[in-house]
Amino acid sequence: MRYLPLTDTDRQEMLSVIGASSVDDLFVDVPAEARLSGTIAGLPDHASELAVERHMAALARKNLSAGEAPFFLGAGAYKHHVPASVDHLIQRGEFLTAYTPYQPEIAQGTLQVLFEFQSQVARLLGCDVANASMYDGSTACWEAIGMARRITKRGKAILSSGLHPHYVSVAKTMAKFTGDALVHEAPTLDAATDIDALIAGIDKDTSCVVVQYPDILGRIADLTPLAEAAHAAGALLVAVVTEPVALGAIKAPGDMGADIVVGEGQSIGVGLQFGGPYLGLFACKQKYVRQMPGRLCGETVDAAGKRGFVLTLSTREQHIRREKATSNICTNSGLCALAFSIHMTLLGEKGLRELAALNHGFAVQAADRLAKVPGVTLLNDSFFNEFTLILTKDARDVVRNLADRGVLGGVSLGRLFPDAPAIGHGLVVAVTETVTPEDIETFAKALEEELA
Amino acid sequence: MTMLKEGRPTAPQAINEADSFPATATGNRALMLEEALIFEIGSCHTTGVDFADAPKVAGRLGSLARADSIGLPGLSEQETVRHYTRLSRQNYAIDLGLFPLGSCTMKHNPRLNEKVARMPGFADIHPLQPQSTVQGALGVINELAFWLIDLTGMYGVAMTPKAGAHGELCGLLCIRAALEARGDARSVVLVPESAHGTNPATAAFCGYKVEDIPATPDGRVDLEALKARLGPDVAAVMITNPNTCGLFERDMKKISDAVHAAGAFVYCDGANFNAIVGRVRPGDLGVDAMHINLHKTFSTPHGGGGPGSGPVVLSEALAPFGPLPYTARMADGTIHLIEEDNVGEEMPNSFGRMSAFHGQMGMFTRALTYILSHGADGLRQVAEDAVLNANYILRSLDDVLDAPFGHSGPCMHEALFSDKGLAEGFTTLDIAKGLIDEGFHPMTMYFPLVVHGAMLVEPTETESKTALDQFILALRSLAGRAKAGDEALKGAPYFAPRRRLDETLAARKPVLAWTEPDLAAAAE
Numbered sequence: 001m002r003y004l005p006l007t008d009t010d011r012q013e014m015l016s017v018i019g020a021s022s023v024d025d026l027f028v029d030v031p032a033e034a035r036l037s038g039t040i041a042g043l044p045d046h047a048s049e050l051a052v053e054r055h056m057a058a059l060a061r062k063n064l065s066a067g068e069a070p071f072f073l074g075a076g077a078y079k080h081h082v083p084a085s086v087d088h089l090i091q092r093g094e095f096l097t098a099y100t101p102y103q104p105e106i107a108q109g110t111l112q113v114l115f116e117f118q119s120q121v122a123r124l125l126g127c128d129v130a131n132a133s134m135y136d137g138s139t140a141c142w143e144a145i146g147m148a149r150r151i152t153k154r155g156k157a158i159l160s161s162g163l164h165p166h167y168v169s170v171a172k173t174m175a176k177f178t179g180d181a182l183v184h185e186a187p188t189l190d191a192a193t194d195i196d197a198l199i200a201g202i203d204k205d206t207s208c209v210v211v212q213y214p215d216i217l218g219r220i221a222d223l224t225p226l227a228e229a230a231h232a233a234g235a236l237l238v239a240v241v242t243e244p245v246a247l248g249a250i251k252a253p254g255d256m257g258a259d260i261v262v263g264e265g266q267s268i269g270v271g272l273q274f275g276g277p278y279l280g281l282f283a284c285k286q287k288y289v290r291q292m293p294g295r296l297c298g299e300t301v302d303a304a305g306k307r308g309f310v311l312t313l314s315t316r317e318q319h320i321r322r323e324k325a326t327s328n329i330c331t332n333s334g335l336c337a338l339a340f341s342i343h344m345t346l347l348g349e350k351g352l353r354e355l356a357a358l359n360h361g362f363a364v365q366a367a368d369r370l371a372k373v374p375g376v377t378l379l380n381d382s383f384f385n386e387f388t389l390i391l392t393k394d395a396r397d398v399v400r401n402l403a404d405r406g407v408l409g410g411v412s413l414g415r416l417f418p419d420a421p422a423i424g425h426g427l428v429v430a431v432t433e434t435v436t437p438e439d440i441e442t443f444a445k446a447l448e449e450e451l452a
Numbered sequence: 453m454t455m456l457k458e459g460r461p462t463a464p465q466a467i468n469e470a471d472s473f474p475a476t477a478t479g480n481r482a483l484m485l486e487e488a489l490i491f492e493i494g495s496c497h498t499t500g501v502d503f504a505d506a507p508k509v510a511g512r513l514g515s516l517a518r519a520d521s522i523g524l525p526g527l528s529e530q531e532t533v534r535h536y537t538r539l540s541r542q543n544y545a546i547d548l549g550l551f552p553l554g555s556c557t558m559k560h561n562p563r564l565n566e567k568v569a570r571m572p573g574f575a576d577i578h579p580l581q582p583q584s585t586v587q588g589a590l591g592v593i594n595e596l597a598f599w600l601i602d603l604t605g606m607y608g609v610a611m612t613p614k615a616g617a618h619g620e621l622c623g624l625l626c627i628r629a630a631l632e633a634r635g636d637a638r639s640v641v642l643v644p645e646s647a648h649g650t651n652p653a654t655a656a657f658c659g660y661k662v663e664d665i666p667a668t669p670d671g672r673v674d675l676e677a678l679k680a681r682l683g684p685d686v687a688a689v690m691i692t693n694p695n696t697c698g699l700f701e702r703d704m705k706k707i708s709d710a711v712h713a714a715g716a717f718v719y720c721d722g723a724n725f726n727a728i729v730g731r732v733r734p735g736d737l738g739v740d741a742m743h744i745n746l747h748k749t750f751s752t753p754h755g756g757g758g759p760g761s762g763p764v765v766l767s768e769a770l771a772p773f774g775p776l777p778y779t780a781r782m783a784d785g786t787i788h789l790i791e792e793d794n795v796g797e798e799m800p801n802s803f804g805r806m807s808a809f810h811g812q813m814g815m816f817t818r819a820l821t822y823i824l825s826h827g828a829d830g831l832r833q834v835a836e837d838a839v840l841n842a843n844y845i846l847r848s849l850d851d852v853l854d855a856p857f858g859h860s861g862p863c864m865h866e867a868l869f870s871d872k873g874l875a876e877g878f879t880t881l882d883i884a885k886g887l888i889d890e891g892f893h894p895m896t897m898y899f900p901l902v903v904h905g906a907m908l909v910e911p912t913e914t915e916s917k918t919a920l921d922q923f924i925l926a927l928r929s930l931a932g933r934a935k936a937g938d939e940a941l942k943g944a945p946y947f948a949p950r951r952r953l954d955e956t957l958a959a960r961k962p963v964l965a966w967t968e969p970d971l972a973a974a975a976e
Contacts, residue, residue: 001830003560003751005916006837014844014917018862023836026843026862027731029700034736036832040603046827049564056821059595060573062588064581073578076808083501085533087570090755093547094540097561100757102553103884103894104955105948109543110756113536116490119966123523129964132757135614138808166808169792173775173804177628177658220516250516264808274589275579275809276614277759289962295757300958303943303951306479312958318617318653319899323662328653331615335755342536345490348526351499353518354506361507382514403582411580418793433503 001046066272066408070439072366074386074430075216075411076137076164076242077275078267080355081434086269086342095338100331104310105302110334111309114297117341124247124344125261126254127283131294132311133332134280137242137264138170141210143282143293143327144238144260145171148208149180150291150326152235156205159184161194162215164242165416171210180207186420189390189413191380193221199229206235208260213239213253214246216416217379217428218386227257236260243267244281245432246384248356260284269343270336279336290316293327355433359385363431366440370429373444375451379426386430388413391451395427398450407446484949487538491966494525500532542949543756544893550919554866554896554908555648555696555723557748564825565751565818574817579809583789589813590787594779596820600744600763603831604725605735608771610764611778612811616723619743619762620654620690622775622806626741626766627688627717628658629773629803636715638687644673646697646900648721651690660687667902670860671697671868675706682714692721693737694728694864696900697857698842698908708738717741717770725749726913727839727865730832740767746812750819761812761819772801777810837913838865841920845909848924852931856903865912871905875937880905883930885952888945890926 006014011023020026027035047055066079073079090096094109101107101114114132121130134140145157157180159168168184175182183201187194198209209230214220227237239253241263253261265279266272284292290313298312318325347355363385371378375392391398395412402409413426431440479486511517527535544551551558569575577586597609610626613619624641631638641655644665652662665681668674673691689711693701701707708718720734720742726749728734734742746761747754754760766774777791788794789810795802826834839862846867850858854872857863871880884894884907896908911920933941945951 010917018843018847026839029702040828043828046830052824056568059588060571063573064585065572065576089536092540094543094545096753097546098543098756104953105950106544108949109539122965169805272578274577274813276812298958299963300954302953308950308953310953310958319649322649323652323656325653328617328650330650331758331760333759334757346500346532348499349496349524351501354503357506364509
């Protein structure tokens, strides 16, 4: 029990100060029928560091990690190289083991990082302000719909067919209880995005249009006409970015008129981690800041006139407003925000643009090579680092068989959209800077054999 | 050695001395360095990362290619390391000392947990990989789920909620789905006034009307008032046990029985589970749903505010309504991830999905590592030492600080004091800021709301007696100064990287992002 510092002598001395004869006396308020007498059934007693590490390492070895195979999965989570300094710095105990900065005088490290993070995110997404982060992209997306409802006092959100289906599921779950009406259709294997259909669907009851950029099939489209149509009808445009590296190469949604831009920040600094913890990005126009959910860090001065930072605008939050709060959230993804911010600082604008160019270049090479495989059609000719292949077989089977050949070859649309069997032959392929020409060739050959 | 009751005041001249030294030109003070913002020291042309040249191909970005500057500063690798290392030194953290934030539970974060979470087999796998390639990861989820059910005496567990408040949402969504499944529309959730602010906010978000339940004079839920309010319109009661006054709800079983008799459900806020783990199973007390903050009870680090993780244990009545995805062990030993495309007929009542993927996997590996490191004997000792430490603090200070519920028996894992008895004009805030100068993170202030000027102290089980004794010494001294009206205390902290910060200014004129200074205006 290496984590527990009290000795039995300490315990006796402390009990005598308290005036109790045994520790059981301190549990006197627990009804006798609810007290456990023995130890927990089935759980072994404490174990050495070595023993626990062995157990966990054995479980880890049962997984095929992304670095061990040609790897082409995306669809909302991306494998990028994270510089060694990032993980080193986030493991500094003063960052890793700090809590929410409730005492700003001794939390300026965390607070300055959050202020810098907010500034970086706002610029990247093309917005005025960003918050200190949310759980992940999908929950940020739902919170954006809720925010649009508060701003417009309307309850109908139109979701693009290109929005990540898990994000749609989360929004549907929440809408059942909030009463929002959601309009959504599954995508088809069509090279065009649904911008025109979205514009046609906007009416006077619409609170917002939610569009992903690049979308779940990897397609990109100019959001300006959509923003104009939404604004003309008194609705907001919510844009969702699941691959922020893309914004090193393509225009930011905020710069095309989006009112709220949310995203998944996992790509920068955080890593795959089997789905979490991830990093929800949330930014908006200045005029909506008091309706924004989540924590905010702001600049101020101390009693001696020095610049400092504090958590601010807390009158929107659950601990002040309780049932009238803008959200029930009382945390952020602080450590992931730190990782994002460090990685972004290492990159800088120059590095981000180079990284984006590298991703795009490799993706173009891979798309051209894979499109030459017999039985493969490239759906979209406009993309960033992710595109959709249409196969002659159900992509779910192909993905499983490729895995047996040691290739992690993308995400099948059938797994993502089980209710839309017509797109089961679609395979979403992501290509980042971690992919080598050999990986692309191995993937292409395996796909050839699989489709033969 | 027993604890010194007499304490020792800190020398006020030490405070004045610091101010009397000449200022430095840089604003630095030897090892304590002022650090500018990255926007002030970096440039858009600097990078700390080397990349290979991008292949020469025709781009496919069309008219969307980005032309304008984004405005993101970069630093070289060494500048980056220095920037963040310097900033880190302006933070208090559990690695530096006692962090007695009541209800937030700051305990030692073992580094084995970090090592395990970074094993490539856990850290470098994609949430949508074929299931055959992630059997170990699904095994971790399944194994942790098993122990959470076992430790709480419940029937099932939803692993995907990403934080405590997200877990509350999950629990209430299960309750609402269960009620709707039996065609029983109910509109009210009852929440004791001592509850975390997230409880009423969550209930309101699920579309419920929130009503308060008062506390008794001894800091517990008023059972009679609760019974009187129960009726066919009440969907659930949200209760915290041990509660935020640091007390065990003695009538928990009676509360549960009354709530169930009225056709409603009991949601328990499990933020304080570390006080009873291994000693009490909430399932035995009639709880229907309870979130477990893995960062509190099972020591996953909170990283300056997050991430958290909030799995929700569920009773048999609620389990069928839990969220997707979840894991299931098959007869052949393989573990299946059940999600939209293979949910089949097993759980047709699931309320759906709460987040994009499978929850906080990086926290699951840490929490499981912690559970196995402690084992059955260690987890029981956790609760005992957490409660022992809190009572030691309570009894070592109750002669100098008002302990509003000190008369009503032992506390659990946290000790509650109030500002009663301080000199006119002295507040809980002054004590808290004074603690900073004494080298401690302050306790939770002004919560719970049921006590005026609350100071909620949670030492946790991983503090030594030596650390507690020093903390007690500091707090005795501060109590003495606040009672004696020592004006110097109102200016604390004096030794922190910043003096008291102007929070009103920050809220009145919010500056939430860095902008280029207006050089023309500055020159005037």
